Ligand code: URA
């Protein structure tokens with residue numbers, strides 16, 4: 001088999017065979033095929049696309065390029081949730097104990113964040129003592145005991161994806177549906193879950209800004225998952241404005257605590273119930289979405305989800321007192337209110353700009369090596385559609401310094417106040433099965 005022929009076939013719009021795809025992935029991971037040939041193939045894929053079968057083969061080859069988690073010792077159907085990433089997305093912290101409280105095993109492998117705000121692990125590490133450096137045996141035992149555990153991503157998960165992604169990054173081939181979908185799904189499938197609920201975000205703060213693109217990506221990922229025998233579905237949700245009120249690690253933990261007690265922001269609570277019901281149904285712990293939603297709502301209101309959260313924190317070394325005393329979380333020394341300059345109705349809260357403002361405060365990483373400040377961030381007091389009077393606080397800034405003029409300027413640019421009636425964006429745009 002020759003790499004030259006494979007490039008030529010894809011250039012001419014033909015489908016690659018399973019053997020050809022494996023030849024490329026294994027040869028590239030093993031260092032036998034040079035960057036320039038793989039670059040040419042990536043561009044050919046970018047321009048010619050891949051069939052559903054090719055996408056599934058590419059994903060499988062990337063999964064098999066590294067370690068795969070073996071979760072077979074965990075009883076029940078393991079269901080994972082994956083979000084394509086947004087601003088202030090606190091859902092995992094809430095969903096994991098909430099869904100576990102109905103007996104669904106949640107064996108979660110998570111990463112640290114890059115950009116906007118931290119990842120799930122960064123947020124959990126805002127809880128004193130909590131750690132994710134556990135062995136796979138401990139991980140399996142914890143899920144069997146408590147139905148929920150979170151472990152840090154192993155270094156050798158889908159190494160082919162890591163190498164291909166770096167190459168895509170410098171060859172203008174990141175933004176390709178078959179390449180994005182196989183990249184995301186390879187890591188999910190290698191982490192060993194039986195079923196997957198995808199939360200594909202759309203809007204200013206999302207990777208896919210347009211709904212049609214988000215839908216195409218969702219369809220591609222659902223098809224790959226189902227092709228490979230992992231029951232997969234996707235929800236397309238709004239990321240034009242940040243989710244919930246809090247953006248920033250410890251601030252989002254606090255928001256998760258409120259939500260687990262039934263006092264969370266409306267949009268965050270609704271999205272958790274929607275994604276959670278899908279997870280419960282895939283795990284066959286309820287027959288219908290309505291039944292699942294009803295039981296999840298019950299557990300938010302009767303304290304069961306909250307108790308499960310405390311048990312989860314303690315089981316991984318965390319100080320569970322934080323749940324009842326969120327003031328024990330890291331707190332920033334300075335707070336500032338951003339006051340509305342005019343009266344009207346909030347018409348835009350541009351999510352990616354709010355994310356950038358949180359980054360400027362130190363809540364996110366610019367590079368993999370950056371250290372983040374867990375205490376800083378932003379808490380919104382208004383969302384799209386809310387009326388506001390001049391001089392009323394739009395949000396509170398939590399900062400480590402007294403000089404936040406540039407951050408304030410950025411935030412003012414990101415929040416648009418209009419006259420008259422403003423329609424609130426829908427929370428869920430579509431569901432793909
Ligand atoms: N996230 C990924 O993991 N891979 C991509 O290709 C794009 C976003």
Ligand code: CA
Nearest residue numbers: 088243244246
């Ligand atoms: Ca939030």
